[in-house]
Amino acid sequence: xxxxxxxxxxxxxxxxxxxxxxxxxxxxxxxxxxxxxxxxxxxxxxxxxxxxxxxxxxxxxxxxxxxxxxxxxxxxxxxxxxxxxxxxxxxxxxxxxxxxxxxxxxxxxxxxxxxxxxxxxxxxxxxxxxxxxxxxxxxxxxxxxxxxxxxxxxxxxxxxxxxxxxxxxxxxxxxxxxxxxxxxxxxxxxxxxxxxxxxxxxxxxxxxxxxxxxxxxxxxxxxxxxxxxxxxxxxxxxxxxxxxxxxxxxxxxxxxxxxxxxxxxxxxxxxxxxxxxxxxxxxxxxxxxx
Numbered sequence: 187x188x189x190x191x192x193x194x195x196x197x198x199x200x201x202x203x204x205x206x207x208x209x210x211x212x213x214x215x216x217x218x219x220x221x222x223x224x225x226x227x228x229x230x231x232x233x234x235x236x237x238x239x240x241x242x243x244x245x246x247x248x249x250x251x252x253x254x255x256x257x258x259x260x261x262x263x264x265x266x267x268x269x270x271x272x273x274x275x276x277x278x279x280x281x282x283x284x285x286x287x288x289x290x291x292x293x294x295x296x297x298x299x300x301x302x303x304x305x306x307x308x309x310x311x312x313x314x315x316x317x318x319x320x321x322x323x324x325x326x327x328x329x330x331x332x333x334x335x336x337x338x339x340x341x342x343x344x345x346x347x348x349x350x351x352x353x354x355x356x357x358x359x360x361x362x363x364x365x366x367x368x369x370x371x372x373x374x375x376x377x378x379x380x381x382x383x384x385x386x387x388x389x390x391x392x393x394x395x396x397x398x399x400x401x402x403x404x405x406x407x408x409x410x411x412x413x414x415x416x417x418x419x420x421x422x423x424x425x426x427x428x429x430x431x432x433x434x435x436x437x438x439x440x441x442x443x444x445x446x447x448x449x450x451x452x453x454x455x456x457x458x459x460x461x462x463x464x465x466x467x468x469x470x471x472x473x474x475x476x
Contacts, residue, residue, distance in 0.1 A: 200276045200340040204321035205230060207270040218260045218414050218422045220429075223277040224299050225253040226351075227261075228314065231270035234263035235371065237412065238306045240378050242371030248310045250354070254299055258426045259306070260412055272321055276344060284341040291345070294352050304360045312357070316350040373411035376404070380416070384423045385447040388416070424448060425461045432470045439466045 218237075228250045236243045236251060237260040245251065245261065253259050255278070263269040278299045285292040297303075311317075324343045331339055379397055393416075394401040408416050424446040431442045443454035458466050 199280050199337050200274070200344070202272075202274045202321060202324065202343075204272045204318075204325060205270060206272070207231070207268050209268045210265045218258055218412070218419050220256045220258045220422070220426050221253075221275075223255055223275055225273060225275045227251040227253070228272045228311075228318065229270075230272065231268050232263050233267065234261060234269070236261045236306065237371065237373070237377070240374060240381055242374060243305070243307055245307060246309075248314070250308045250311055250314075251306055252298060252303060252308075253306065254303070256426055256429045258422060260414070262413055272318060274321075274344075274347060276340070280337070281341055281344050284345060285348075288345075291348055291352065294355070295348055308354065308358050308360060311354055314354070317347065317354065320346055320350070371411060373408055376408050376416070377419075380420060380423065384420050385427070385445065387447065388420055390416070421457065422461070425458060428454075428458060428466065429462070429469070432466055433473055442466065 229245060229247055231247050233244070233246045236245045238253070238257065245263075251261075278295070282292070282295070285295045320343060324339070327339055328336070376397065379393065383393070390401045390404065394404045397404060399407070405416060408414070408419075412419070427446045428442055431437055431445060435442075437445070439455065440451045443449060443451050446454075448454035448457065455465050458464075458469070462469055464472070
């Protein structure tokens with residue numbers, strides 16, 4: 187199933203996990219999703235495929251993947267081997283004031299959520315210890331720290347994290363990493379077609395004709411490559427577009443529904459709430475207050 191993940195980050199200012207390991211789990215087996223905030227995923231163990239912006243990448247141990255706010259992505263890890271990862275997931279608007287005293291670090295912090303990155307992953311980080319050693323230290327501090335002090339501790343963690351991460355970023359040749367990690371995925375041609383047509387009514391036969399495939403083979407191929415149905419992906423992509431329009435324009439809810447291919451406003455609101463946990467109006471009000 188494809189979905190937009192709502193972590194309620196206005197309530198949870200930072201989420202992190204260290205050395206979490208699963209094997210054979212459906213959690214990372216073919217789900218298109220997007221979420222509020224920035225997610226940084228370091229892979230300790232495992233191999234798989236990542237799809238971001240209609241492009242596919244091989245992912246493996248030693249890679250750091252960066253998912254920007256509401257960026258639709260999909261990661262499918264090999265189910266027959268452990269997938270061990272560390273994650274930090276934060277809402278940038280909550281922490282930007284803490285970075286303003288350090289202009290250079292502040293500028294780098296902003297790049298991760300305001301700029302188009304050359305690639306979604308840094309491959310084979312040589313010395314990740316300065317970055318990863320921060321996680322157990324934070325875990326230890328939170329065991330005895332009152333919850334009222336969490337935000338301050340999280341801000342100190344992120345400042346130290348970005349200092350270590352900036353060194354890794356500057357040492358990496360991210361343009362070369364783009365070439366090294368790119369793997370042509372069978373679903374990319376379908377995804378590129380959907381990117382040009384996701385606001386239109388989904389007609390499988392018309393789509394199959396344009397892609398020179400039978401409808402059955404088209405559906406089977408997309409499901410096999412991504413673990414998601416075409417209709418679920420289109421819904422996720424429409425919600426992602428609605429989020430962008432709610433944040434960046436003054437269009438009415440009805441106009442936004444029309445723009446993404448959901449002209450029935452009540453149905454649009456219902457689908458949006460099921461994915462985001464709030465109505466479009468509630469979502470816009472929350473983000474306009476920030």
